[in-house]
Amino acid sequence: MKIGIVGCAGRMGRMLVSEVLATDGLELAGGTEQPGSDFIGQDIAALVGAEAATGTGGVLIGDEAQALFQASDVVIDFTVPAATKAHAQLAADNGVALIVGTTGLEASHLGALKDASARAVIVQAANMSVGVNLLLGLTEQTAKALGEDYDIEIVEMHHRHKVDAPSGTALVLGEAAAAGRGVNLSKVSDRGRDGVTGARKAGDIGFAVLRGGDVAGDHTVVFAGDGERVELTHKASSRSVFAQGALRAAKWTEGQAPGLYSMRDVLGLG
């Protein structure tokens, strides 16, 4: 299976290049970076410290996404929302499967993925780790079981370079908790407290965000009742769990009908 990686010089892009080179049955079709990047023209294997002979055959980083889609069976995208939107169009035009890990997607970006899914297999997940996808199910189940007497707060911490907040994972955990309670997250979410906020509103789902160091991704869903607290926590200690999840999704696309899928579909947790 030929894998193309857009944004291959990013933190996740490099991890994906390493994992593809190390995985039997996968071939690195190539990688792109944004036009004007200093990485254009560099050897993609050298990017991760591997010898060009390890299987890339000296493939160079390019800036032409269309050519990469033509050369790939599956393209993996951990970039920025605007780029993801353009890549969704290319996936549809070329009938090539697209795995989207980019977070911070808004309605227009999600709409582009939905449109593209009429003609291509699209897997989109704010978190590709097996553990977080299990946590989503546990969060929904716990919220349902405990009911509104337990206040739900979601705390996340990520490395200092992360540009969106709360994390995409925190938001999908919020959606899972809201689903467990049978409410719409947009109606109950409290995403920032500062100053004299007044007492906590019953039924709200609160978010707290920490940034610092090299934290790959920590998430805790707190259910705070009178006299007890239940906390569900996931900690990623390496980005490789996200890359491995993305590759699992890439392999899963083979033989699937066009459509918009989640990691829960890939893992059979749907």
Ligand code: NAD
């Ligand atoms: P990063 O900034 O290190 O990498 C993003 C890369 O995309 C950069 O190298 C940038 O130059 C490149 N890029 C931007 N526009 C491009 C374009 N038009 N064409 C090609 N490349 C382009 O960021 P990161 O830490 O690797 O994270 C990337 C995204 O993945 C973020 O949204 C992050 O939240 C998300 N993420 C998701 C998961 C998950 O499991 N779904 C896990 C980790 C990170």
